Amino acid sequence: MSSVPTMSGHQALRLKRVVPSSATSYASRECVKSSRKSNITGIKTLPLWRARQVSKRRCLRFSRGVPVQAVAQDGGLNAAGEASTCVNDFPDNYVIVSNDPAEIERQIKLLESENQNLRERLEAISEDQPIYATTEAYDSASSASAMSTTVIESDEEISSRDAADALGQEKSAVNSKQTASDTDLPPELEALREAWLHKEPVQKATELMNIVFVTSEVAPYSKTGGLGDVCGSLPAAFKERGHRTMVIAPRYLNGVSDHLYENCAYTYKNIKVWLFGGFVEVALFHEYKDGVDFVFVDHPAYHREGTPYGDDSGTFGDNLFRYTLLNLVACEIPLQLELGGFAYGDKCVFVANDWHGALTPVFVASKYRPHGVYKDARTILAIHNMMHHGTEPSSVFPGLGLPDDWYGAVEWVYPEHMRAHELDKGEAVNPLKGAIVTADRIVTVSQGYANEITTPEGGFGLEGLLRGRRHVLNGITNGVDIDEWNPATDPHIPFHYFPGSEESMSGKAKCKAELQKELGFPVEPNKPLIAFIGRLDFQKGPDLIRDAMHDLAHCNLQLVMLGSGNPEIEEWMQWAEGAYPNVFRGWRGFSIPVAHRLMAGSDILFMPSRF
Numbered sequence: 001m002s003s004v005p006t007m008s009g010h011q012a013l014r015l016k017r018v019v020p021s022s023a024t025s026y027a028s029r030e031c032v033k034s035s036r037k038s039n040i041t042g043i044k045t046l047p048l049w050r051a052r053q054v055s056k057r058r059c060l061r062f063s064r065g066v067p068v069q070a071v072a073q074d075g076g077l078n079a080a081g082e083a084s085t086c087v088n089d090f091p092d093n094y095v096i097v098s099n100d101p102a103e104i105e106r107q108i109k110l111l112e113s114e115n116q117n118l119r120e121r122l123e124a125i126s127e128d129q130p131i132y133a134t135t136e137a138y139d140s141a142s143s144a145s146a147m148s149t150t151v152i153e154s155d156e157e158i159s160s161r162d163a164a165d166a167l168g169q170e171k172s173a174v175n176s177k178q179t180a181s182d183t184d185l186p187p188e189l190e191a192l193r194e195a196w197l198h199k200e201p202v203q204k205a206t207e208l209m210n211i212v213f214v215t216s217e218v219a220p221y222s223k224t225g226g227l228g229d230v231c232g233s234l235p236a237a238f239k240e241r242g243h244r245t246m247v248i249a250p251r252y253l254n255g256v257s258d259h260l261y262e263n264c265a266y267t268y269k270n271i272k273v274w275l276f277g278g279f280v281e282v283a284l285f286h287e288y289k290d291g292v293d294f295v296f297v298d299h300p301a302y303h304r305e306g307t308p309y310g311d312d313s314g315t316f317g318d319n320l321f322r323y324t325l326l327n328l329v330a331c332e333i334p335l336q337l338e339l340g341g342f343a344y345g346d347k348c349v350f351v352a353n354d355w356h357g358a359l360t361p362v363f364v365a366s367k368y369r370p371h372g373v374y375k376d377a378r379t380i381l382a383i384h385n386m387m388h389h390g391t392e393p394s395s396v397f398p399g400l401g402l403p404d405d406w407y408g409a410v411e412w413v414y415p416e417h418m419r420a421h422e423l424d425k426g427e428a429v430n431p432l433k434g435a436i437v438t439a440d441r442i443v444t445v446s447q448g449y450a451n452e453i454t455t456p457e458g459g460f461g462l463e464g465l466l467r468g469r470r471h472v473l474n475g476i477t478n479g480v481d482i483d484e485w486n487p488a489t490d491p492h493i494p495f496h497y498f499p500g501s502e503e504s505m506s507g508k509a510k511c512k513a514e515l516q517k518e519l520g521f522p523v524e525p526n527k528p529l530i531a532f533i534g535r536l537d538f539q540k541g542p543d544l545i546r547d548a549m550h551d552l553a554h555c556n557l558q559l560v561m562l563g564s565g566n567p568e569i570e571e572w573m574q575w576a577e578g579a580y581p582n583v584f585r586g587w588r589g590f591s592i593p594v595a596h597r598l599m600a601g602s603d604i605l606f607m608p609s610r611f
Contacts, residue, residue: 061080069213092304100429103517153244164177168221192500196488205241210348213247214333216296216323216356220592221260222252222308225535226445226478227353233481239291246344250322251285251296253303263287264296269337273328276321276399282329284337292337294536297329320392320431324400327352327359331368347376355390358435359400365438366406383432386453386460387539387611394427410434415461436465438474447475449611460611485599508600515601521558528557532600533595535564536610541608546572553583559606560585 041256118252185193217223217234234352236243251261264285280446296524301322310316318430329439334344347369352360361379367376389412412433444450452458454467466473483489487507488498494514509525509611516523542561545552552559554570561584573586587594599605 011139035267041163042575052167056217085255100517101323117194117271123257129284140505160522189436189501192504193488193498194497196500197486199482202240205243208242208244210334211221211235211238211243211351212330212334212344212348213245213351213353214327214357214360215247215249215353216245217308218249220295221294222257223590224307224309228469229438230384230445230478231353232383233484234387235481238291242343244293245291246295246334246335246339248324248326249297250302250308251325254305256305261285261287261296263289264294267295267337271329271332271336273325273332273401275325279328280325282325284336286331288339292594293334297336298327299325301325315347320390320396320429321399323356323390323431324359326359328363328401330357330360331363331374346374350377350470352379352381352435353390355387355432355435358390358431360435361411361439362402362406362431362434365411366403367401378440379438379549380441381435381445383442383449383453385539386458386462389428389430389432389460389462394429396492397429401430409437413436431464433462436469442469442473444473444475445478447477450475487600490600492593492602509596511538512603513601515597518597519558519560522582522583524558527606528603529601529602530559530606531556531561531598532561532563532606532608533598534563534607536561536569538566539593539610540565541610542566542569544608545606546576549576549584553580558583558585560587560598560602561606562587562590562594564589 110498125321148587213231213235215227215231217228217231219228220227223232223460231247231249235247238245239285251264253261262289267284269284270281271284274277280299283297285298286298287294298324304316305311305314309319316322330350333344335394337343348492350360350364352358355444358381361381364374364377364379365449391412394411395409398409400409410431410433412428412430414424414428416426419426444453449458450473454463454470454473458465472533487493488496490496493511495507495510497505497511499505513523513525516529523527532542532545534542536542540563542563542565545559545561548558570586570588573584573588576584
């Protein structure tokens with residue numbers, strides 16, 4: 001019996017819930033003041049290794065500083081029966097607050113429904129019968145899930161999806177609400193919904209190209225911010241216009257998100273390049289999804305705990321090697337790797353993203369074009385974040401594999417005030433600078449940002465070069481995937497809504513009420529609910545929210561922050577949830593379904609980015 005293929009489904013990233021200790025629930029504001037100068041004291045936290053252990057059991061939820069009673073399988077409580085930190089790996093549509101009797105009853109019904117589904121499937125397996133399931137029962141990421149008809153599943157697919165459910169895939173509760181609300185629409189609302197969902201056919205390109213993205217991260221496989229989103233969705237938009245599109249990124253194995261690469265197959269193709277004084281060999285993995293070739297470069301340098309760029313100890317010291325390797329291999333892949341029986345060839349367009357992909361234009365210009373290779377190719381530098389250049393001491397230049405006479409392309413001298421000491425000459429290698437001077441085109445995420453990076457405030461020392469290349473510098477506004485974020489069809493939100501009338505927008509208020517319940521806030525429709533979704537680092541401005549929190553707490557609002565990054569901000573979020581129990585909630589980590597629910601349920605989005 002042929003089976004319908006399903007994706008691994010582990011696209012809901014693990015969510016780490018920040019919960020305060022009751023011992024710090026009523027800490028004074030002096031704790032915040034001191035935390036701005038040093039780490040917050042008096043807050044009990046778990047080390048990362050311990051947090052991973054705790055993530056396998058049920059967590060405690062605090063309401064107004066008082067822990068809700070729960071049972072932990074392996075301890076994890078202090079002497080007073082309290083939990084110092086909570087890490088949540090439950091399916092993201094589960095409501096964590098359980099003091100509400102109606103909510104408890106709803107969860108009981110949900111569990112009973114799921115148990116019944118499991119019994120039916122177990123009986124079917126024991127009787128060796130084909131198992132039937134509809135998309136209402138499960139939210140599969142496969143193409144079959146888009147069909148409203150019944151599909152047949154194999155035992156392997158059931159096991160795969162059961163594993164995905166255990167790791168936090170969306171359950172049927174959200175879908176059942178959506179199905180009921182979508183099918184019971186009166187004719188006038190159904191007409192408005194159809195008008196909202198109608199899309200004009202995508203206009204095909206008149207001149208088709210082979211487009212190759214070189215990036216350090218791509219959603220859903222690896223993501224720390226907007227770069228991963230862009231490189232995960234923009235290639236599919238190019239494919240819709242008829243272009244053949246490939247994304248090249250590292251294959252990160254960190255012990256947490258390894259399952260995201262389960263559908264990536266080894267291509268039985270290895271590439272060997274000369275780098276840093278010796279030959280370096282990598283393996284290539286491939287997945288064809290949404291009409292796009294995703295190619296992942298596999299090397300032990302990408303197999304380590306932490307984020308793509310660092311861990312708790314800081315930034316990885318060999319990042320220049322890791323991403324130089326990515327760039328050099330990316331130049332070889334279109335020439336050597338056959339996908340679907342054909343290689344991309346040397347007539348293609350490279351889109352190099354930020355400093356991690358910046359050496360691709362340099363390699364094309366210095367190592368390939370002089371020998372007649374890639375003479376018809378074009379390179380584009382896409383700048384998402386001008387702050388990071390990938391700068392390293394000039395002594396590393398011989399290891400990059402560039403011709404000696406190309407040192408000037410990547411040469412960089414720090415201003416005197418940025419040098420370590422008086423004898424420091426400030427000589428360095430700057431990959432981003434190399435891309436700026438060699439790329440055929442330069443684009444940024446908006447026209448405003450294109451102008452900003454040509455100023456001293458936004459250019460971070462490269463504004464002069466960018467002004468000199470203004471004739472090839474353009475800003476293209478980042479878009480949003482209107483299918484993924486469409487509130488009329490979003491599978492991650494409990495109620496759908498769409499513009500057109502007051503009734504058609506009623507789902508927005510329902511989403512807000514559900515979100516307030518999930519966060520443990522009082523359900524108050526007239527109180528503004530504000531959400532921050534992003535990295536907790538200086539660029540995104542979470543410290544501005546921290547500094548204004550005391551005043552915000554007296555403004556009759558509710559605020560939730562979702563993100564990870566700066567440990568000081570993460571600890572402050574933990575403290576603030578206890579200090580302002582009716583005002584603030586903090587979620588450490590990132591989850592795509594939760595981000596969707598915050599977007600749908602909030603009234604205001606906080607975006608205090610500095611640039």
